[in-house]
């Protein structure tokens with residue numbers, strides 16, 4: 134006999150719901166935001182600059198440019214890279230749609246590629262297969278906070294004269310041989326959404342060593358004006374010029390204050406995530422799951438803890454396991470529905486699921502388990518026990 138599971142009327146594993154992600158905001162974060170509210174600058178002021186400097190230093194790049202979201206920041210990189218109609222940009226299909234959307238925003242064409250079996254990151258050989266005379270850039274994603282194979286991707290990009298934008302929205306605090314992600318490509322993009330490793334409520338940051346790209350990124354977020362409001366204020370001048378189309382993608386100083394306060398705690402957040410992941414790995418060993426993979430020489434920062442289900446040993450599919458875990462009060466999720474399966478992108482690209490065998494096989498099995506630094510060891514135990522119970526119920530004998 135197996136234990137009765139909640140979806141069939143048993144007692145839920147947890148009395149309270151455990152979300153898959155959650156921010157940790159403490160009194161010092163609140164105090165930092167309040168101080169910003171009482172200051173002279175609510176937007177585009179000194180706190181934005183301070184956040185940019187601290188972020189650039191933490192990633193090890195010469196420049197960082199703050200945006201109102203990670204998606205806006207990705208859009209900025211496509212503008213800075215001068216992507217336009219007729220240009221192709223290779224993007225892995227196992228990602229959040231924003232990685233592909235940013236190409237379309239500038240009139241370019243996203244070209245989807247399949248992912249690596251172990252990491253679900255952009256597969257370098259499939260990236261190479263997608264190259265045409267129109268390819269201008271590539272956006273590897275550090276999926277779940279596990280570094281992509283940037284050595285092979287940047288080497289190939291360099292031979293073909295392509296721009297590399299790392300989508301490091303999952304990667305704050307992750308590194309390869311001690312060097313931070315976001316510092317390997319021409320530009321790196323981070324997200325400050327509350328589900329990510331650090332938050333500003335909303336926000337995004339582009340890192341780069343290239344001063345010209347940094348200047349273009351700064352203009353683009355501010356209507357493509359060649360001076361900022363603060364610069365004009367300081368100079369006592371009104372004049373500005375606009376030579377290209379820009380947007381309002383500015384981050385507020387209120388958000389920057391929160392981001393700065395969180396950045397000071399990033400190392401601790403990541404350390405806690407790593408301990409929780411080690412605990413999950415130990416508790417889930419022997420259940421037949423495919424657990425997250427760490428490539429040699431990399432130090433992941435674990436935005437997500439994603440397992441793959443042993444469907445050949447189960448009488449039900451992933452969606453039933455998902456529903457059963459939700460009934461146990463465990464906030465499981467699925468990252469991601471591959472981009473090629475989303476209606477808009479399926480129509481735009483004309484690609485078929487069969488062209489992405491690795492992403493398709495993974496998608497059928499994917500289950501994201503809760504992971505955030507506020508979780509206790511007992512929370513991990515409850516997730517592991519619930520999953521063990523649910524898998525046992527549906528195991529084929």
Ligand SMILES: *Cc1c(COP(=O)(O)O)cnc(C)c1O
Nearest residue numbers: 202203204229231302324325326
């Ligand atoms: C979160 C995320 C983004 C977008 O970031 P926002 O700040 O939510 O706009 C981009 N790419 C990936 C892979 C993400 O997970």
